[in-house]
Amino acid sequence: MGWLDQQVARRLVMLLNLPKSVPLVWNLVWDKRVKWTAKLVFPGAALAYFLLPYDMIPDWIPLLGQLDDLTVMFLLMERFISMIPDYIVNQY
Numbered sequence: 001m002g003w004l005d006q007q008v009a010r011r012l013v014m015l016l017n018l019p020k021s022v023p024l025v026w027n028l029v030w031d032k033r034v035k036w037t038a039k040l041v042f043p044g045a046a047l048a049y050f051l052l053p054y055d056m057i058p059d060w061i062p063l064l065g066q067l068d069d070l071t072v073m074f075l076l077m078e079r080f081i082s083m084i085p086d087y088i089v090n091q092y
Helices: 006-016 018-030 036-051 064-082 086-091
Strands: none
Touching (some): 006 018, 006 064, 018 036, 018 064, 018 086, 036 064
16 A cells, blocks of 8 residues: 555554554563563553643543543554564564
């Protein structure tokens, strides 16, 4: 697909595989071979985003308010997985 950028295609595949991505992230967080700095990025950034009172789109706006939270979580998961060597990710 010429119109589909490689990064967009990878994100689309990850979105479609979201039910598999959540257990993958869970297993990677508990894997001892994953560096602790990588482990702090995902939970730390997610916790900070959800605890801080600032939001890209306020949650009281129907659908869009929740969609931006899902997008941020999705991007954090993608960043976390990209920080881990492929051989560890492929194991799970």
